Amino acid sequence: MSKTTEIFCRLPKSVELIQDFKDITPSPKANAECRAALYSKNGDFFAYTQPQEVVILDTTGEAKVYHRIEIPEVFDIYFSPEGTYLCLWCKPIQLNKENGTWNNNLKIFNIKTKTIIAEWSAKHQNAWKPQFTSEENLFARSINQKEIHFFELDPTSDSTVNINQPSFKYKVNDPKATLQAFQISPGRNPSVAIFIPEKSGKPANVSIYNIPNFNQPICFKNFFKAEKCQLKWNSLGTALLALASTDHDTTNKSYYGETNLYLLGIAGSYDSRIDLKREGPIHDITWSPTAREFAVSYGYMPSETTFFDSRGNAIHSLPTAPRNTILYSPHAKFVLVAGFGNLQGTVDVYDRQNKFSKVVTFEASNTSVCEWSPCGRFILTATTSPRLRVDNGCKIWHASGKLIYLKEFPELFSIGWKPQPLDCFPPIRNLEPAPEAHESTKEYLEKRQALASAAAKKPAGAYRPPHARGGGAGSGSGVASSLYQKELQNNLRSNGSTPSPPPGLSRAAGNIPRVRTVVGAPPPVEKESKAAAKNRKKREAKKQAQEKNNSPAPEATTSASPVPAQVQAQAQAPASTPAPAPATAGVIGGVASLEEKKIRSLLKKLRAIEQLKMKQASGETLEDTQVIKISKEDEIRSELQTLGWNE
Numbered sequence: 001m002s003k004t005t006e007i008f009c010r011l012p013k014s015v016e017l018i019q020d021f022k023d024i025t026p027s028p029k030a031n032a033e034c035r036a037a038l039y040s041k042n043g044d045f046f047a048y049t050q051p052q053e054v055v056i057l058d059t060t061g062e063a064k065v066y067h068r069i070e071i072p073e074v075f076d077i078y079f080s081p082e083g084t085y086l087c088l089w090c091k092p093i094q095l096n097k098e099n100g101t102w103n104n105n106l107k108i109f110n111i112k113t114k115t116i117i118a119e120w121s122a123k124h125q126n127a128w129k130p131q132f133t134s135e136e137n138l139f140a141r142s143i144n145q146k147e148i149h150f151f152e153l154d155p156t157s158d159s160t161v162n163i164n165q166p167s168f169k170y171k172v173n174d175p176k177a178t179l180q181a182f183q184i185s186p187g188r189n190p191s192v193a194i195f196i197p198e199k200s201g202k203p204a205n206v207s208i209y210n211i212p213n214f215n216q217p218i219c220f221k222n223f224f225k226a227e228k229c230q231l232k233w234n235s236l237g238t239a240l241l242a243l244a245s246t247d248h249d250t251t252n253k254s255y256y257g258e259t260n261l262y263l264l265g266i267a268g269s270y271d272s273r274i275d276l277k278r279e280g281p282i283h284d285i286t287w288s289p290t291a292r293e294f295a296v297s298y299g300y301m302p303s304e305t306t307f308f309d310s311r312g313n314a315i316h317s318l319p320t321a322p323r324n325t326i327l328y329s330p331h332a333k334f335v336l337v338a339g340f341g342n343l344q345g346t347v348d349v350y351d352r353q354n355k356f357s358k359v360v361t362f363e364a365s366n367t368s369v370c371e372w373s374p375c376g377r378f379i380l381t382a383t384t385s386p387r388l389r390v391d392n393g394c395k396i397w398h399a400s401g402k403l404i405y406l407k408e409f410p411e412l413f414s415i416g417w418k419p420q421p422l423d424c425f426p427p428i429r430n431l432e433p434a435p436e437a438h439e440s441t442k443e444y445l446e447k448r449q450a451l452a453s454a455a456a457k458k459p460a461g462a463y464r465p466p467h468a469r470g471g472g473a474g475s476g477s478g479v480a481s482s483l484y485q486k487e488l489q490n491n492l493r494s495n496g497s498t499p500s501p502p503p504g505l506s507r508a509a510g511n512i513p514r515v516r517t518v519v520g521a522p523p524p525v526e527k528e529s530k531a532a533a534k535n536r537k538k539r540e541a542k543k544q545a546q547e548k549n550n551s552p553a554p555e556a557t558t559s560a561s562p563v564p565a566q567v568q569a570q571a572q573a574p575a576s577t578p579a580p581a582p583a584t585a586g587v588i589g590g591v592a593s594l595e596e597k598k599i600r601s602l603l604k605k606l607r608a609i610e611q612l613k614m615k616q617a618s619g620e621t622l623e624d625t626q627v628i629k630i631s632k633e634d635e636i637r638s639e640l641q642t643l644g645w646n647e
Helices: 440-455 483-495 530-550 565-572 594-617 624-631 633-642
Strands: 007-010 015-019 022-024 037-039 045-050 053-058 064-069 074-079 085-090 094-096 106-110 115-120 138-143 147-152 168-171 181-184 191-196 204-210 219-223 228-233 239-246 258-265 271-273 282-287 293-298 304-309 314-317 325-328 334-338 346-351 357-363 369-372 378-383 393-398 403-408 414-417
Touching: 007 037, 007 393, 037 074, 037 414, 045 074, 053 085, 138 181, 181 228, 191 228, 191 239, 204 228, 204 239, 204 258, 219 239, 219 258, 219 271, 228 282, 239 282, 258 282, 282 325, 293 325, 325 369, 334 369, 346 378, 369 414, 378 414, 403 440, 440 624, 594 624, 594 633
Parallel strands: none
Antiparallel strands: 007 015, 007 414, 015 022, 037 045, 045 053, 053 064, 074 085, 085 106, 106 115, 138 147, 147 168, 181 191, 191 204, 204 219, 228 239, 239 258, 258 271, 282 293, 293 304, 304 314, 325 334, 334 346, 346 357, 369 378, 378 393, 393 403
């Protein structure tokens, strides 16, 4: 791994830098609560917070202190695109309850001049970050969801910006409408996309304006079913993806609400809805670094991943699989498609430049952060808090799927690569072999191999249903084989009672149903449904009619043999009432003792182990925790024998 691909790790009270598989302690080392840490987008600076200050390090060479900003209670930080400005969000404090005034807790710090150029009040941390143009000559902020104010900047000047006098502004024309989101495009000629949700029957819309001309939009799109909208520009700022969503699905087909994807061109030459061939939510959308295509992961699980060109035409679809994350490598050579969050953590790597051929598939369970390295040859996966408070740490994989570095932490809050310009790394034509793995991976791989071998001590044969296993009913031996059958038979023996099973069920098969009864009450009687009673009456009426038609004439009755009294009485009798259903068996087991509860708990674990062994036999890859469960089978069975359980 190159030294230019550093990693920062933010811990509760410290910050660590990893470079060339070695830990580097930034100078000075954070020794108190660290709420935020971040590299600038060009990688020249690194900043982290302390309770009474913000420390900025110059990372162009060795990490050295560049400046200290003496501002207390900074909760979050954010760099401008070129790293000229550092935005700070501090703890909001109400200065006057009567007039509702708050302190200026949002500040913009000029790193070159080491001065604060702008500050204002922002009570909410959600969407607090001001937006900058790529050349940093403008920044914008939203005002009361009604206006967007734009301010001109001079990076070389230390003069402050009058926050009450914007250079130009956008205002929502409809007094009932509100501005929900906006996004400034990259590029030298910036545009701004503005989303206004539906209100009072009026449809939602996305409009694109050239800055600072807000009289007429260059592109406009109306659509319904849009309470929220995610706006994503391509790297050139020529096309926009708008992911509109609602929290509720009016058709009641989806728990996740409704999602729709729209594509808009900056020139206004096209705007269209992206037609997806499967129903269900949209999990992820991402542009290619080349800006010529984008990918969408959508549909109910297992989801589908489809690639579209810049005009919205589908060009390729991957096989359906449980995936919800798509990441392009910086050179657009590889595409990572993975299933994180509540999914298993399977990662697929495809070669985009070789007709989407699959490179590798590996498992990265419990991943909450996943990023490509700036060189496009390594993948970082990490488990962070508070998403998961156990097994925190990071792993670095080669693009070929080989694990080359691992580091565990008691608690890890955030992690990320040091950004580097793309031209610092040559494009990847043929993936070189993976470097030698670090020593930190040996113990992890040996442990994983030991667990896998322990689970494979008892080879799992072909799958058989529970009733056909061992000496079950399907084998004809009359000996119960499934755990439920064994548990049931043991309960019968412990109670000393053997209730008769209902007709058609065998006690040997262990399929006696459990029936709840109240002590002292008569046994439950099966209640006849209305349909069953109606059908029964029809059958009895038909039977009586047949008997009447087959009976001899009155004059011939004397010569014929006499009709038995029983048959005659049956023919003359009215429709009989249904016979009461046989009494079902009583409660099996009664009040369970502590030993019985313990036995049932252990049997439940054995049933879970049986299911895991069947998954393993079918070729499914198990997680580490599942392999550990299988390895404890002998321990559970010995404990059952100690408690007096007999198989």
